[in-house]
Amino acid sequence: NGLSGEARKEAYKLVINSYIFDYLTAEADSLMDDFVREFPNYRAVNSDPQEFVFLLDAHLTALGINPDKSPEETLALTEDSKAPGYFARRNITKGAGEYGNTVGFNVGATLGISNKLEAYSVGDPGQDDGHFGLLPGFQTGAEANLILNRKLEASFGLLYNLNRFSYSASPLSSISYRYVEAQHQVLLPLSVLYKLNPEDRKICYYLRGGLVPSYLFHTSGKGTRSNETSQDDVVVDQTDITASRVKFNLDALLGGGVRIPLDNAFIFGEIRWTTRLMQVNKEDMRYQNNDLTWLLYHVDSDFRVHQLSICGGICWDLTKE
Incomplete structure (x- = not known):
């Protein structure tokens, strides 16, 4: 709250990565869903952790966005095109090794x-x-x-x-x-x-x-x-x-x-x-x-x-x- 622009984007990434690191899969999924809706033009960069990239690309794909294409090649995302989060749309909700007890x-x-x-x-x-x-x-x-x-x-x-x-x-x-x-x-x-x-x-x-x-x-x-x-x-x-x-x-x-x-x-x-x-x-x-x-x-x-x-x-x- 109170952040905007680049600072808000980096705050999103920081919290998502902390959820992933702490093995909080559902929280990371939910926040990534918000992130790609708010920043649909964001694409993974070299400094992003691999787990973050996997989750980002999966959410972009679920929203009909090709993560391999630049934002200029992608049609603008409208409210009507919003889809449920990646994990919510799949029966398989976790990585093969990402289960709890x-x-x-x-x-x-x-x-x-x-x-x-x-x-x-x-x-x-x-x-x-x-x-x-x-x-x-x-x-x-x-x-x-x-x-x-x-x-x-x-x-x-x-x-x-x-x-x-x-x-x-x-x-x-x-x-x-x-x-x-x-x-x-x-x-x-x-x-x-x-x-x-x-x-x-x-x-x-x-x-x-x-x-x-x-x-x-x-x-x-x-x-x-x-x-x-x-x-x-x-x-x-x-x-x-x-x-x-x-x-x-x-x-x-x-x-x-x-x-x-x-x-x-x-x-x-x-x-x-x-x-x-x-x-x-x-x-x-x-x-x-x-x-x-x-x-x-x-x-x-x-x-x-x-x-x-x-x-x-x-x-x-x-x-x-």
């Missing part, structure tokens, strides 16, 4: 990748040739994201995770077996998310890093043993081995993904890699399961389990505008 869910496929720390066997570990194999699993659950600043978010999750892997070995010269393990866990991923281009209105790329405390509530193992001197295989059905596994563990988490905006929500897709920081098996329980040890001839090696996951989901914005 959000909650949602995700679901994904996983691949368990085990790492042997020290080999054990009912025979000679050096001659056993035991190795882990890959098996698919899945995870699903909820997540919440808390805004820290324009590019950073704190992310919290609660996930059910099924991790599976196999182990094949030849503990004796004429005997081989294949063992399959399934681990059922509750995961509590805690991470920080860095948005690479939060203002983009089509897609936002981001990186993630953090820690994942986990609780293992059930583990089962099964397998089949073959003998070269016999045509009959020995089959060990699903056996509860939860007591031989460490219940509480911790993973390091790295990941990256994309967000695509919807109306007051976004969908996302992400690739995550978790590295187990502690050993999975309990050493004092190595020979405690008679079915696995004396029927299958399987003995736990010391190992850790890592996981690759591809997940996707949707999150809704909790911000009230």
Whole structure:
């Protein structure tokens, strides 16, 4: 109030930029709507921030003004030609990374990748040739994201995770077996998310890093043993081995993904890699399961389990505008 001409124009720009910087999308949109109606001949200059330019050009376009043409090439804007603000005319009201605090869910496929720390066997570990194999699993659950600043978010999750892997070995010269393990866990991923281009209105790329405390509530193992001197295989059905596994563990988490905006929500897709920081098996329980040890001839090696996951989901914005 009280300003006119160039001073009023600069005051508009200053306040709009401060709204954008403070992540006040609705306020920036509303004030930009007033700005382009009052100064329809203004065009972006090199000193204007990129986010300001994006918003200005979008509003000019919504009013039927080509932002790439000079004011002299553009017909004068009349009161009758005024249109609603850019965000009001679109269902997608925010950039792909410009949402406030959000909650949602995700679901994904996983691949368990085990790492042997020290080999054990009912025979000679050096001659056993035991190795882990890959098996698919899945995870699903909820997540919440808390805004820290324009590019950073704190992310919290609660996930059910099924991790599976196999182990094949030849503990004796004429005997081989294949063992399959399934681990059922509750995961509590805690991470920080860095948005690479939060203002983009089509897609936002981001990186993630953090820690994942986990609780293992059930583990089962099964397998089949073959003998070269016999045509009959020995089959060990699903056996509860939860007591031989460490219940509480911790993973390091790295990941990256994309967000695509919807109306007051976004969908996302992400690739995550978790590295187990502690050993999975309990050493004092190595020979405690008679079915696995004396029927299958399987003995736990010391190992850790890592996981690759591809997940996707949707999150809704909790911000009230």
